[in-house]
Amino acid sequence: MRFIHTSDWHIGRQLHNQSLLDDQAHVLDQIVALAKQHSVDAVIIAGDIYDRSIPPASAVALLDDVLNRLVNQLGIQVLMIAGNHDGHERLGFAAKQMVASGLHIIGPLQAELVPIRLTSSSGDAYFYPLPYAEPATVRQVFETDAKGLSVSSHEEAMALLLEQVHSHDSQGLPKVVVSHCFLDGGSESESERPLSIGGADKISPRLFSEFDYVALGHLHGPQYKGCEQIRYSGSILKYSFSEQYQHKSVTLVDIAAQSPAQIQLLPLTALRDVRIIEGELAHLLAVGKTDSKREDYLMVRLLDKHAILDAMGKLRSVYPNVLHLERTGLMAGDQAVVLNRDHIKKGEMAMFRDFFAQVSGDELTPAQQAVMEDILTQLHRDGLERSETHRDAKEEQAE
Amino acid sequence: MRFIHTSDWHIGRQLHNQSLLDDQAHVLDQIVALAKQHSVDAVIIAGDIYDRSIPPASAVALLDDVLNRLVNQLGIQVLMIAGNHDGHERLGFAAKQMVASGLHIIGPLQAELVPIRLTSSSGDAYFYPLPYAEPATVRQVFETDAKGLSVSSHEEAMALLLEQVHSHDSQGLPKVVVSHCFLDGGSESESERPLSIGGADKISPRLFSEFDYVALGHLHGPQYKGCEQIRYSGSILKYSFSEQYQHKSVTLVDIAAQSPAQIQLLPLTALRDVRIIEGELAHLLAVGKTDSKREDYLMVRLLDKHAILDAMGKLRSVYPNVLHLERTGLMAGDQAVVLNRDHIKKGEMAMFRDFFAQVSGDELTPAQQAVMEDILTQLHRDGLERSETHRDAKEEQAE
CATH class of the missing domain: 3.60.21.10 (Metallo-dependent phosphatases)
Known part of the structure; x- marks a missing residue:
């Protein structure tokens, strides 16, 4: 039989x-x-x-x-x-x-x-x-x-x-x-x-x-x-x-x-494979255009270390079936899920510069940069400090 | 065939x-x-x-x-x-x-x-x-x-x-x-x-x-x-x-x-019939005790004209499968569903007297009756009038 x-x-x-x-x-x-x-x-x-x-x-x-x-x-x-x-x-x-x-x-x-x-x-x-x-x-x-x-x-x-x-x-x-x-x-x-x-x-x-x-x-x-x-x-x-x-x-x-x-x-051969791809956005978008399997079901791990506007939308324009996105590049070393606070603090102005360039197509002028720095200083005094106080309180509780 | x-x-x-x-x-x-x-x-x-x-x-x-x-x-x-x-x-x-x-x-x-x-x-x-x-x-x-x-x-x-x-x-x-x-x-x-x-x-x-x-x-x-x-x-x-x-x-x-x-x-013979019975509570409870089909699925139409505490509970002690209760006796003539407002107004004190007798087993004393009348007067000034105003407003809107 x-x-x-x-x-x-x-x-x-x-x-x-x-x-x-x-x-x-x-x-x-x-x-x-x-x-x-x-x-x-x-x-x-x-x-x-x-x-x-x-x-x-x-x-x-x-x-x-x-x-x-x-x-x-x-x-x-x-x-x-x-x-x-x-x-x-x-x-x-x-x-x-x-x-x-x-x-x-x-x-x-x-x-x-x-x-x-x-x-x-x-x-x-x-x-x-x-x-x-x-x-x-x-x-x-x-x-x-x-x-x-x-x-x-x-x-x-x-x-x-x-x-x-x-x-x-x-x-x-x-x-x-x-x-x-x-x-x-x-x-x-x-x-x-x-x-x-x-x-x-x-x-x-x-x-x-x-x-x-x-x-x-x-x-x-x-x-x-x-x-x-x-x-x-x-x-x-x-x-x-x-x-x-x-x-x-x-x-x-x-x-x-x-x-x-x-x-x-x-x-068995799947209609669409299920796989994970990893790399910087620009590179993934470039190779994707000639990837005959770009309709696979994908998890994408982006290695870029700066903020990206609508990364999912950009990826899906090339890979239509991206199902999940991980910003591996924004995560710190071993602790892939917990954001590194120092990294964020240092990077705010740099991240905004990236963001501005992506949205407007231009670089920040010195005057615009000065305004943004004022805003960030203000935010630090008000909001970020408050949220840090909150976090400190939580950490104390945890101890 | x-x-x-x-x-x-x-x-x-x-x-x-x-x-x-x-x-x-x-x-x-x-x-x-x-x-x-x-x-x-x-x-x-x-x-x-x-x-x-x-x-x-x-x-x-x-x-x-x-x-x-x-x-x-x-x-x-x-x-x-x-x-x-x-x-x-x-x-x-x-x-x-x-x-x-x-x-x-x-x-x-x-x-x-x-x-x-x-x-x-x-x-x-x-x-x-x-x-x-x-x-x-x-x-x-x-x-x-x-x-x-x-x-x-x-x-x-x-x-x-x-x-x-x-x-x-x-x-x-x-x-x-x-x-x-x-x-x-x-x-x-x-x-x-x-x-x-x-x-x-x-x-x-x-x-x-x-x-x-x-x-x-x-x-x-x-x-x-x-x-x-x-x-x-x-x-x-x-x-x-x-x-x-x-x-x-x-x-x-x-x-x-x-x-x-x-x-x-x-x-085909049902395990339990589906039927409607009608009458005053005391009568239904009396005949129910010898009703061999009292486990039928029942809709009960109660003809009593006074308030009854937990009528469903009382009926179910005799007819375990009462599924629906209609207080036909409390409803006004042809308009079986719409409560007659005048009937309610006249009857508040009488309904409370019934309720009190059922709960306490005693009649209201004159002093208790006076207290209740005060409360009803108070309620009329506050709540009932407010709801009537609301209803009038709705009727105006409807016109």
Whole structure:
């Protein structure tokens, strides 16, 4: 059996208030094309299908379209589980009526695990879908309190869920677990929502070591833990600037009884990349004009040390999708966020000179400079001193 | 072929902030039982499945359960269209993957009508599902502007939609139209959301006269227009007090080629009825104690002409589900809503005497009465006069 393992589609997600629906449609088209090209028997989506429990209608329509192409047009079986971002009841609506068509959606956790036998001309395999579930949900569904079982951590919850997988007789067919969880030692990005506070969400990879393949979702960087076949496919797009150096892909898996899974990463190409560029404004504007990827989603770190009027507007005239701007050059050394007070004090006249030149196109005359200096002196006596008094008072309080 | 026609489930709806989910589950259980008892081939739901485009998760779970029982356990085909309350994209998600199981959900309007042939051992029939669509939606989907067609009213929109129904060759099988619309001459309740302002939502029943049966949704009272087989099943519950005298039911339809549809109403029994009771408080409290239906959802019209402290609390101690209280007895004749100012002025002291007696259990002493009269005089000079001045000013403005 051959299948594609993917996860963390997060359809409907925004990046810095920018809708990514076009970008998502673009990579989902690629996944449909890859599924066809590699003649897969199934596509497995390990949770976080949508970004929110109530996705926008446009996200619902996009997923509907992708499923129609995979299931109805290509005849490929699709199995998906709810992740921590999905609304389990909503995602699982009418799931029983979809089974006959080869679409398996597993929304809410059920006490009785339903193993799914997916078919293939080269041999079937059993899939064990474990939708994301908090320990509290597992306690409730399995009525563990009444049975005197302790389930307080994600690890204990997963161990309980896996009991039915271990005990199921697959009649010699390969066993594939599909789960949305956080494996201990996994690398996080900035775009995953924490499952709990304080590390109680971590699960040991050892729990999964006996299965033929473990299709995981949650972490957005592709990676494996423990052994090669316990694996995160990663998200389909970079959902934060912290992922700028990740290579997004789906995982192509060939699996057969009594032999190790064959694994291959199939790269995805984003419509617009997500990356960080750094430099002085004039330089960035100059190179941008010949940058064929200037429509990428950008975070810009400006190194200029002087004030710039409407830096975002100027950047966007060349790079239309600048989403975030950091004035790194205005920040002092290690303390990138706290402004250096001395630096500001020394620089006021210089900063105003820059500003004046940008707005008027002229340099300050000596008379204008004298007026401005008077104003600055005045401001120092009144406003700045008052604000310093305020700050001193705060610092005293803090001590 | 035998089917049940129902509509306007409005799952998730509230009545005066009271959740009706238990009540809806109760009548939906009856519909499942009736479908089984009458060995129907199909259940047709003519729109307004949910009450809102984003239904609560509990409503999604209830519909999921009902569909599992009808489709999977009883093997009954189910066909439903989106009404004006439903979110079309959301309701229609993955609909193509449900068809194989016998579940047909028609969400957004498509330019190409897909006739659905439902099967029966006694002969098949064609169903033409027309989800609710504003004229603007019909213009967009059918690109009527480009074709020079005028579609401004609901009547024109429906005429266009029906063209494909008329031209479809049903090979001698009966034709059943399923639609969610407002037929001219239909009786409204207070619980339908108007489709448009000023009567442009009305459709002539004549448009439907050539079909073997027309399963309509939108109006909440069961009724037919034009001829017996052009019919509203009505809602499954009373969704406003204006429906207190309606009898809710589903419609059992037997249909065969070349013979008129056989129609029978199957009554539904609500868990709690929705009704209005009227009388003086003491009388209502006395009879309520032996009223076996005192848990009904009630609007109470109190005829007492004096002030009553916490009338709602007193009523609810006997009738736990009083949802609305009208102090009919305090209102003046025809103008039930506008308080009679003279009546109030005359009655202040009398009303306070009632209030005092209820709170303290004693009558006012002459000294207490004198104090209260002073206060009222004072209030009249200050507050009431000021508010009258304000009202006079407003009336002048209005003139």
